[in-house]
Amino acid sequence: MRRISDIPRLEGEALRTATFSIGVESVPGETNSSLRRRAMQSVRRESMSNPRTWRWWFTLLWTWPMDVITLLVVLLLRVLVGHSLHWEDGIWVELKEGTWFDRLYRYEGGTIAHGGILKRGCRALPHELTHVEQIEATMLSGFILGLSAASTFWFQGVDSWVAMLVIFLIVWIPSWAVSYFSSVAQAWIRGERYLYHGSHLEESAYAQDYQRNNRPH
Numbered sequence: 362m363r364r365i366s367d368i369p370r371l372e373g374e375a376l377r378t379a380t381f382s383i384g385v386e387s388v389p390g391e392t393n394s395s396l397r398r399r400a401m402q403s404v405r406r407e408s409m410s411n412p413r414t415w416r417w418w419f420t421l422l423w424t425w426p427m428d429v430i431t432l433l434v435v436l437l438l439r440v441l442v443g444h445s446l447h448w449e450d451g452i453w454v455e456l457k458e459g460t461w462f463d464r465l466y467r468y469e470g471g472t473i474a475h476g477g478i479l480k481r482g483c484r485a486l487p488h489e490l491t492h493v494e495q496i497e498a499t500m501l502s503g504f505i506l507g508l509s510a511a512s513t514f515w516f517q518g519v520d521s522w523v524a525m526l527v528i529f530l531i532v533w534i535p536s537w538a539v540s541y542f543s544s545v546a547q548a549w550i551r552g553e554r555y556l557y558h559g560s561h562l563e564e565s566a567y568a569q570d571y572q573r574n575n576r577p578h
């Protein structure tokens with residue numbers, strides 16, 4: 362059986378067989394590109410079932426600074442080296458092929474907060490959306506720890522709003538990066554062979570890729 366990731370490269374009968382295997386039937390007269398697009402949309406929809414309840418909107422309270430940075434970086438990359446923008450639980454820039462940045466950037470995708478970078482083809486998007494969930498949770502913990510640190514200052518009688526604000530921001534804003542790099546550092550401390558793949562955050566994301574596609578992306 363063809364893998365889902367082969368769909369972008371298939372033509373004709375092979376393409377129809379592959380899309381049929383994931384539940385997308387071709388309609389008479391449909392072009393290959395239209396069928397490919399519908400199949401990939403279906404795969405993405407299925408894999409992107411991050412729930413959005415009214416409660417979810419509180420998430421922006423602890424992610425918004427990184428979301429603003431994400432928006433600026435994504436728009437800048439779109440202008441300089443981007444091919445197109447996508448909206449899927451955040452804003453993503455698909456990189457133009459062959460640019461210096463595309464050659465320099467070794468990964469298929471990269472998450473900043475609610476959004477980030479994707480190479481052409483979008484296969485990494487479901488993987489990156491796992492990181493979005495991780496970032497949401499990590500920034501909540503950073504937000505809570507930041508408030509705790511600031512309130513400790515308060516109870517110790519530190520009479521400086523600036524000091525409290527600074528400690529709050531220092532603990533809160535970089536919490537995702539601290540968490541990610543700590544996961545890599547801990548992989549090294551454990552003695553994992555590959556630091557990137559040894560990070561528990563990547564292990565989780567790749568395990569979910571595998572479960573979704575019956576293969577890692």
Ligand SMILES: [Zn+2]
Nearest residue numbers: 488492563566
């Ligand atoms: Zn990853």
